[in-house]
Amino acid sequence: MSPTGIAILGAGIFAKEAHLPAIAALGATQSTLKAVYSRSIESASYFAKEAQEVLKQSQAPDVYHDSDETSNLDVLLARSDIQAVLVVLPITLQPSIILKALTAGKHVLSEKPVAPDVAGGLELIKEYEETFKPKGLVWRVAENWxxxxxxxxxxxxxxxxxxxxxxxxxxxxxxxxxxxxxxxxxxxxxxxxxxxxxxxxxxxxxxxxxxxxxxxxxxxxxxxxxxxxxxxxxxxxxxxxxxxxxxxxxxxxxxxxxxxxxxxxxxxxxxxxxxxxxxxxxxxxxxxxxxxxxxxxxxxxxxxxxxxxxxxxxxxxxxxxxxxxxxxEEEIRSFFAAVNGNDDGFGAPFAALKDVxxxxxxxxxxxxxxxxxxxxxx
CATH class of the missing domain: 3.30.360.10 (Dihydrodipicolinate Reductase; domain 2)
Structure with a gap:
């Protein structure tokens, strides 16, 4: 089975200090980091350089940001070689980005919490269950504990x-x-x-x-x-x-x-x-x-x-x-398994809603x- 082509949306502390080492520990047979998105070109570029070193890739992932319409998030999500995205963005931004990624046909692993509040979480889960899950798209919440x-x-x-x-x-x-x-x-x-x-x-x-x-x-x-x-x-x-x-x-x-x-x-x-x-x-x-x-x-x-x-x-x-x-590492491994048809049940959005x-x-x-x-x- 070929590695899953992924993008990381977000270039903050946790993406650098937790997600990159976890992806590296899982190995190149699990995934290939194709792209990174951040609101600023500076943070995205720095993250891409660090990712190349940590993951020991021959080239850095492509950089996407909000300051150029030819290299924004929509352009990233249009890429056919990216099957899944890891969303590591501020809490209130995540729901809209999750829906945008699902609409683009990408599997999604989004950082906890599932939503800022219960009402928003219920609405987001309902949209996923009715619109995107029937299409075979996987959405999981990254709750490492x-x-x-x-x-x-x-x-x-x-x-x-x-x-x-x-x-x-x-x-x-x-x-x-x-x-x-x-x-x-x-x-x-x-x-x-x-x-x-x-x-x-x-x-x-x-x-x-x-x-x-x-x-x-x-x-x-x-x-x-x-x-x-x-x-x-x-x-x-x-x-x-x-x-x-x-x-x-x-x-x-x-x-x-x-x-x-x-x-x-x-x-x-x-x-x-x-x-x-x-x-x-x-x-x-x-x-x-x-x-x-x-x-x-x-x-x-x-x-x-x-x-x-x-x-x-x-x-x-x-x-x-x-x-x-x-x-x-385990939550990302579980997500990749679900994308490949082996869902262990962890990371279910409704379970994460109980925590919120x-x-x-x-x-x-x-x-x-x-x-x-x-x-x-x-």
Whole structure:
């Protein structure tokens, strides 16, 4: 099977630091980067040069931008040698670009979130399901935490019954975003024109991980939201009490409003799931591989009740597993497989909409219960 001809739409930080290395890791047999688009010729040209080096291509991908009608996005999308596009653009731009690419007959992998809000997401999904899916076009949402191997390992441990019946869970995500952060200095994040700011942009990751880890989906949420750091409008913090379909309840804390780095570094960030026979602790951290090279990993620590032959509790055991972080690579691999007729179900737009619904509910609850199932069935 010949490599899929692709274009990357967007030349920002995440496209450079995450998508390019992931495409390189998958290898030239999976895809060939034919073109890159950005609003400015400068950013597109710089990205194209870097892409040639990272991907070890004989020539740089062609450059497209908004300052020349002969080299704009429409011209790129008209190319027959490009079968799929990876959309890595600001949140509010993505829906229109997704539809433009689908209309041009391209398969689409778009960065999370699926849309800025639930209503827009439902409309976009409806258009895809009715107009483009029947034509055989694939649209998937690039939510790397949904396919992160470490989270799947944790979910399988819980499903196997090692910690017994899940009784409660606790999630803590505390981030410090200074004004000199490369993420904050991205113009569309500095003055966001979408709900939640960093909560929407980054918070959907954690909710996607919970979809994979928990044995029952979250269906009800009661929360309060706030802005604690003035440079992070409109909100930077959500505290929520949530309940799953099977009645299990938990606490979820999401904030990008830590005042100093130590508040984040010492927060003990991660996901803990407690069961009747033990508990499991899941966190992203740094670790060394067999060659001594540091890498990002998901560390899964499982602690179980130990019982003697009489069934008496005599202590606890501990097992630690680590999986290298490679979600971006896996989401792109999954997308290429779907384009070639082997859909594993990951990256489904409606699943990603559940993550947006969670954040939207957290921002608007103001202490009142929100039915998440009802919210996405409007």
């Amino acid at each position: 949904e396919v992160e191997p470490g989270y799947h390992v944790a979910g399988k441990i819980i499903a196997s019954g090692k910690i017994g019946k899940v009784t409660s869970f606790n999630v803590r995500v505390v981030n410090h975003v200074p004004k000199d952060s490369k993420w904050y200095k991205t113009p569309w994040r500095t003055v966001p024109d979408y709900q939640g700011g960093f909560l929407l942009d980054g918070g959907v990751h954690t909710i996607a991980a919970l979809r994979v880890i928990l044995p029952s989906p979250i269906t009800t949420l009661t929360a309060f939201s706030s802005l604690n750091m003035d440079h992070l409008p409109p909100h930077d913090t959500i505290h929520a009490v949530v309940k799953t379909e099977d009645g299990t309840h938990g606490i979820v804390e999401l904030t990008w409003g830590a005042p100093v780095p130590s508040r984040s570094e010492e927060a003990n960030n991660g996901i803990s799931i407690t069961g009747s026979d033990g508990w499991i602790w899941i966190k992203m951290t740094r670790s060394k591989d067999a060659n001594g090279t540091e890498q990002n990993v998901v560390r899964i620590t499982t602690k179980q009740v130990v019982r003697n032959e009489k069934g008496e509790d005599v202590g606890e055991s501990e097992t630690i597993l680590e999986e290298r972080v490679r979600g971006v 619904a969670w954040i939207q509910a957290g921002l608007t609850s103001n202490g009142q219960p929100v039915d998440l199932v009802k919210l996405i069935s409007q």
